[in-house]
Amino acid sequence: MLRFLIRPVVASLRCPGIAARPFSSASPCGSSASAGANGSAAPAFNLPDCNSTARLLFLGPPGAGKGTFAARIAPLLSVPHISTGDIIRDEIKRGTSRGKLVRQLSEAGELVPDEVVIQMTQDRLARSDASCGFILDGFPRTRAQAEALDTFSPIDAVIDVEFPEDLLVLKIASRRVCTCCGRNYNLANIRRGDVELHPLLPKVENVCDKVTARVIFDQCMPALLCIA
Numbered sequence: 001m002l003r004f005l006i007r008p009v010v011a012s013l014r015c016p017g018i019a020a021r022p023f024s025s026a027s028p029c030g031s032s033a034s035a036g037a038n039g040s041a042a043p044a045f046n047l048p049d050c051n052s053t054a055r056l057l058f059l060g061p062p063g064a065g066k067g068t069f070a071a072r073i074a075p076l077l078s079v080p081h082i083s084t085g086d087i088i089r090d091e092i093k094r095g096t097s098r099g100k101l102v103r104q105l106s107e108a109g110e111l112v113p114d115e116v117v118i119q120m121t122q123d124r125l126a127r128s129d130a131s132c133g134f135i136l137d138g139f140p141r142t143r144a145q146a147e148a149l150d151t152f153s154p155i156d157a158v159i160d161v162e163f164p165e166d167l168l169v170l171k172i173a174s175r176r177v178c179t180c181c182g183r184n185y186n187l188a189n190i191r192r193g194d195v196e197l198h199p200l201l202p203k204v205e206n207v208c209d210k211v212t213a214r215v216i217f218d219q220c221m222p223a224l225l226c227i228a
Contacts (some may be wrong), residue, residue, distance in 0.1 A: 057159070058137050060162065061165075061203065067137050067138075067184075082124055082125070084138040088120065121145075145156050178208035181211050186199060
């Protein structure tokens with residue numbers, strides 16, 4: 001079962017000294033709400049005219065659904081969903097010096113240095129569309145990145161997405177990726193207790209919905225994986 005835990009950055013990242021501020025939804029501007037799983041109204045997140053912000057950080061293990069939830073919640077708050085993967089792909093696509101460096105490091109199987117990731121993220125958060133808030137996905141990953149984030153854009157709240165470990169393994173093993181745009185699909189069909197996740201497949205078999213590129217499928221895998 002998915003659980004969303006609002007935690008201070010300190011507790012989530014175990015980085016002493018990092019300040020965490022509660023997000024207030026008291027302003028009447030930009031309110032939106034949706035029904036919870038039990039039919040009750042979910043808490044409303046309000047995004048006013050920058051007197052208050054929604055600077056959120058989504059944490060969780062790979063495959064927990066951070067990106068999926070962030071992409072769906074961000075439009076409700078009228079803030080951008082910002083992932084480090086998208087930032088890096090944009091830098092590479094634009095042929096920037098940092099993008100070229102990241103490509104070289106990736107091809108060599110090396111990690112991108114903290115200072116490079118931090119600078120790319122800081123530049124992205126400085127854009128006008130993030131002035132009233134954002135949802136961060138995939139950053140920070142290290143203590144140095146977390147400490148740097150608090151200096152240039154303190155977080156209002158952290159959402160920790162939890163998911164059963166064995167189902168995470170199945171989800172990750174079932175991922176398929178567009179060879180062109182990087183769009184994700186998934187073959188897993190999971191139905192267990194309160195967890196029900198249907199396969200996410202392209203409309204045309206082996207063809208991405210976004211671009212006419214082939215989706216990578218492992219021929220050794222069955223067409224559909226199911227766990228109950």
